[in-house]
Amino acid sequence: MEKKRVLVAMSGGVDSSAAALLLQQQGYACDGAMLKLYSGEVEGTCCSADDADDARSVAYRLGMKFYIFNETERFARDVMDHFVAEYCAGHTPNPCIDCNRCLKFGALLERALVLGYDYLATGHYARVGYDPETGLYRLLRGRDRRKDQSYVLYQLTQHQLSHLLLPVGEFDKPAIRESAREAGLLNADKADSQDICFVPDGDYGRFLREYGHVEMTPGDFVDREGRVLGRHKGLPCYTTGQRKGLGVSAGRHVYVVRKNAADNTILLGDNEELYARELTACRVNWISGTAPTEPVAVTAKTRYSQMEAEAEVTPLPEGRMRVVFRQPQRAITSGQAVVLYDGDTVLGGGVIEDR
Known part of the structure; x- marks a missing residue:
């Protein structure tokens, strides 16, 4: 019987590498792929040159082909530009969810199917189920609730789930690392990436100015009665619930309760108002x-x-x-x-x- 073919989305981290290893052990014919998403080379984030080298090394050790697909234009349009637009509108977007929707389960799945693969696989801690009574696929939490990543996958569709494998979702993180060590994978103990890849230092204001050419317009911090409590540096520099870095002396702890793009004010209040x-x-x-x-x-x-x-x-x-x-x-x-x-x-x- 011919083996089912799987294209494994590899980031250079241990989870996606273990996904490829587990699927091979389950009898699938696997190849690896990485998406090149942006032009900058920032060490310590996904898509860096080091990550590509790690992913390629794992693919070589497992006897798989390895591809790098350039999706910089689509990433800029659908993720980075959207990130800028949302911040300018006074919102706090989640670019990782947009990347999953548009790139990993959009562009990469499209490529996988065109190339004749039966499935796309990723290293997310979640699971795919199937209900034979309804004929519907289900997205399930990962077995390890501490690592469960189903939150960032809520935009998956029936079509995508029917072509998706999530093998690491059946395990906890220590077991995944141990399986990678036993297989001699070089990234078995590699630290997880926690940052937004295009804002690795967390300075959203700098990114918005330099990439989005956003002019930060100062405005007023106000309370519920409309009293001015101080001046802010621009709406994109703040997020709901923020307490530190406000530069306001109110005699008590105050938090960002709401950003109002209509009049460029930020409402501050007590914790209870959040x-x-x-x-x-x-x-x-x-x-x-x-x-x-x-x-x-x-x-x-x-x-x-x-x-x-x-x-x-x-x-x-x-x-x-x-x-x-x-x-x-x-x-x-x-x-x-x-x-x-x-x-x-x-x-x-x-x-x-x-x-």
């Missing part, structure tokens, strides 16, 4: 392919690192939804994602537009 029970979201993706026709009880979370909370979601016209939490949630931020769960199953999610 809590809200409701939000609306746009660009909603239902992984089943069909939105529910009535309110649904779910658990949901509005940030990658937080625990999900009980909520009710109501679909709205034009691909939007309303999410009402049972308990108030802290620092719900426009531009971030709200992701919906039913147990271990990801139902979908959307981009927070207001609260």
Whole structure:
């Protein structure tokens, strides 16, 4: 019987390398591929020359072909330019989610299928399931809840899931590292990349000025009564929930509660003012392919690192939804994602537009 062919998205890290190793052990015929996403060469981030060398070395050791596909133009248009536009609109975007949607499971999956591969595989800590009764694929949390990455995959579709393998999602991180060591992979103990690849130092303001040519327009920090508490350096320099670096002496801890692009002000308030029970979201993706026709009880979370909370979601016209939490949630931020769960199953999610 002819082996199924898999193109493995390799970043140079241990997770994607272990994905290739596991799939080979399961009897798949694998090759590796990396996307070149931007022109800058910054050490310590994904897509660097060192990462490409590591990925190529692993592919060679496993006897696989290795490709590098240039997607710099698409990455600039769909991820970096969108990042700039969202910040200028007063939002706080998540570019990794955009990259997954447009590049990894867009451009790379398209290439894989054109080249005759049956599947694309990545090193994400999540799982793909299939329900024979409904004929639908499901996106499931990773077995290791501490490493679960299903949050950043909520935009996957039925078509994408039908061609996707996520082998590391069945394991925890120590087991993945051990399997890489046993196979003699050079990156078995390589540190995980934590930064946005095109803003490795975390200085969003500098990136927006230098890449996006954004002029930072100073404005007022204000409180609920409209009193001016100080001056800010420009809306893109701040995010909801931020306390440090405000340069405001209010006699107490104050936090960024809301950014108002209409009048270029930033509302500051106490920690309690950051809590809200409701939000609306746009660009909603239902992984089943069909939105529910009535309110649904779910658990949901509005940030990658937080625990999900009980909520009710109501679909709205034009691909939007309303999410009402049972308990108030802290620092719900426009531009971030709200992701919906039913147990271990990801139902979908959307981009927070207001609260």
